[in-house]
Amino acid sequence: MRTLGRVLSAEIVKMSSRYLWLLILASPAFAVLIGMSQSEEGPISWEFILSVMGAIHGMLFLPILSGLFTALLCRYEHHNGGWKQLLSLPVSRGSVYLSKFIVAAVLLAAVQLLFLVCFLGVGWWREAGGPPPWEMVLPRILGSWLATLPLAALQLAVSQAWSSFAAPLALNVTFTIPNMLVANSTTYGPYYPWVQPLIAMSPYGADGNFGALNLPLESLMIVVLGSFVLFFTAGLLSFRRKAV
């Protein structure tokens, strides 16, 4: 546990570069632009604001950011023999891998928090009716974050394996772009891991229950948890046997 903490703090230092903040800002900033520009008939509702702001955020930005963050996490090590240096230290490979994943998850959580703040700001500015609907928005923010974690696990697995920065992202966007079609399909949508963040984010859930975590439990268990376990284990196993 003690080494994990130390590896983790090293990862955080490595990630504190200037450009990273721009990436964290990009999606919420874009969502604000959309949230301010779209209008609907009658008074603006919180559900409407969440649906327009969350559409691109959940459909494209969250999956792509999960790929960018994990690729960035492995960039230092791929250059100039960083893996050799890092893995020759008295730390276990498992804790190195786990700490990288934790940092990616924390960065994605930071994006989600910022998105939440922007959502509340836009709703307040556009005078959406009533107090902030915490019980509607919080499960959706949390749910889409959880649904992004399997994608981050897969991207971390390929990022540690491929030394090029662009190659893992090519894989990432190849699976993310079909989201625009899959999102419309009620048959395939629930089983496509890349579209889960969007489904979790949508305020107009299939069954319309606003209180519960918006992902249907079945989809959460099978798709999100299943793909997470699969991708994370595969990545961890491949990292433990990686020749440096």
Add this chain to the structure above:
Amino acid sequence: MIRRVMSADWLKIHGKGLWFLAGLGPLGLVAMQALNFGLRYDYIKQEYAMDLWGALLENISFFVPVALYLGSTLICSLMANIEHQTSSWKQLLALPISRVTVFSSKLLLCLILLTISCVLLSAGVMILGLVLGFGTDHIPYGEIVRIGLWPYGAALPILSLQLWLSLTFSNQAISVSFGLILSIVSLFSIYLPEWVPLVWPYLAWNSLQPMFYSIFGILLGMLLLLPGALHFARKDVI
């Protein structure tokens, strides 16, 4: 001289995923539409009975600009990364060849790869239409060629920019993140004014004068190459 540099670059891009990517883009787009049409075939046949080919082209045209931008971003980055990764800029530029030649060779290779992609897209659309049984009577050959080539011309400014960024910064995170964000923003082409170059690939298909946007794109792309090539010719090699 340029031919020899290019043949060296040609060898270097083998096994780097560049050819794979150039094939994956158009095949992916066609496969997506194959699924889309395959799943909703009855509905689409009813809705667009008059013009099935037109429906296919319209459906695919929505994804062409974003695919072009993603493709240019990733191809430029992978191309530049061959030297960044192995820190071999010094070695390459110490050879008795002008830097402009090195730059042009990389540029031409990117263009060749993207051209192959775009031709594959046209061919793929044609094959998909025939497989779906749209009939051979009214194949819109002109339109099929147009969907491959005109948005490509209009996307050249971004290709120039991405090549410049990828060659300049050894940190590929900068150019790739920038390109990915541009690609996502390009999905909102309908809401952006027409003078923004990012919108041109969309307008090169969906406007009254599509050819103009393609030509503007080629001109602006060439204009943007100048600062890129000049900067590359003068920058310090670390």
